[in-house]
Amino acid sequence: MTDTHSPMLSSQTVKKATRDGFGETLVELAKNDTKIVALTADLTSSVRMQAFAETFPDRFFTVGIAEQNMIGIAAGLAMSGFTPFAATYGVFMGRAWDQIRVSVCLNNLNVKLIGTHAGVSVGADGGTAQALEDIAMLRALPNLTIICPADYEETKKAVRAAAQMRGPVYIRLSREESPILTQSHMPFEIGKAQILRQGQDVTIIGCGPLLDEALRAAAFLEKEGISAEVINCHTIKPIDRDTLVASARKTRCVVTVENHQIRGGLGGAVAETLAQRFPVPIEMIGVHDSFGQSGTAEELLQAYELTAPFIVKAVEYVMKRKHSSLFPAVD
Amino acid sequence: MPAKTSFDQLVATAKDIRKDIIEMLFTAGSGHSAGSLGMADVFTALYFSVLSHQPDNPWWEDRDRLLVSNGHICPVWYATLARASYFAHEELFTLRKFGSRLQGHPVMHELPGIENTSGSLGQGISQAVGVALAAKLQHKTYHTFCIMGDGEQDEGEVWEAYSFAAAHTLTNLTVIMDRNMIQSEGYTEHILPLEPLRSKLYAFGWDVMEVDGHDIPQLIHVLREAKSAYLRPTVVIAHTIPGKGVDFMEGKYDWHAQPPRTVEEARTALNDLQTLQGKIDHD
8 A cells, every 4th residue: 555665864965955846846847838837925036936937937927025916816827727836935825824715725726835934944034934834724724735745856746746636735845955865766646645664663754854853763763672663744635544544553652743833733633633543642743832933943943842852752752651541641 | 889779778687687686685585785786787787798708608718707806796796697698597596595506605616607706805806817817828818807896995915916917017907896885884984995096096007997887888888998908907996876776775884784684675675676766667
């Protein structure tokens, strides 16, 4: 059922930003598909649409600082047969949430939403700029597919897959460079989670570049004699119930890892799935009901307890919970 | 331009649409009377004269597009489409009922001729800008009309859309604004004054025309002129009377989101429409 791959830990010296994978792929796709148009709200370079703008000036629209109008225009273009990619910071999806709901999702229009600068690792720009609620606010919307690619390579595949499917898609991307964990030949299918590393004792389910921390944690745990399965849950909606349940059935405990609020994010989505299908103890690595702040990406990932050592601690604790009901869940 | 007798026929069609609206809203037991009645003449002018369209081929790719941004006036849209033979007249009376294609606010493609979804105000104009932009990209010559409410101008998104349309010289886009001076809980000029509306719109890069929204020959003339604009996008401010044709509703904001509530009210309304308060008598 599920494709299994060994993690590419050896090649982790290569770092690239997921947003770059988007910008490059968009240009490639648009060369063969004249229906692709691109819109942004005064953030052309930040969302990596510069190359598209230069290559296809007639199909590129920077709408000014006006996210609501951008989403509405994208809907109108999709109503007329185009495939619009509308990009801005993930935080600003909230400014246009009602337009995403009524103009795009309710009509199941073929609009691709690109949200960059996800997570506390945005860094110096601080709490207002760090998208920590985008998955939560968009996950409630019918018809919308949500993808958070693990790295640059997977982003390229996700953008292609999004362009090929009909219907609205949100792709969550990061500002900072991150290790390339996957390989270009690895298959990618929307809605199909990937087991990056097989294990028996615990399941670590992550999305986005933090999967690098999850893999580091798994490598460390292996030395301690704990066999951790690491799942790349790149599609958050629709979530891959079969893969998650099968792994939970095997390991009987789960740790989720995300650069987002745990409430309503990947942690929430995994908890909803497992609570209904196969309840097991879950610990959640993510932002716990607080806003971000300025700092370097490294400082912030550390401060918000999103790095490998915290994942290791969560694994050790969730395994105690698996074996004894005396250990309460950590909120 | 249609001949005099044709104008008379259009006036009669508008009257029939108003009667449909009263019967639909009374049957539904809820809905928006004032704006629906007020816009019957505009919709008649559009669907029976101005728009290039094919009711038996509703998604004809070169049709003029009509998007409604103030979706709560959809009873007039539904009634006009039925009168123009887009779908069966009897379906009108399923308005707002479970399983009906005529939802309380319109949903794109649920019915032939329903181009867009609206109900959350301010969004239809951005959609219309996208549709007009698409026409330019595809070198299509169809025209895009967008019906908006005046109260809807309170929404900030509307002004984002106006700025973009002007910046991109979308001369293939015309807004028809229902200037009936009311919104849900009062008069527009009491709640958030829109005036000087004409100069605001002009300053945003649009050409502005004003018309008596109940004068069908004038409406046809002005809308055709707007269709041939070549310098700026055009907004046609249609001055209307909310609740037009029903004496006890005319000019009163209380009827914005009210249907005729009793059989008596519905009968009185239909009787008013039959004679158009004695001002016109066609039958």
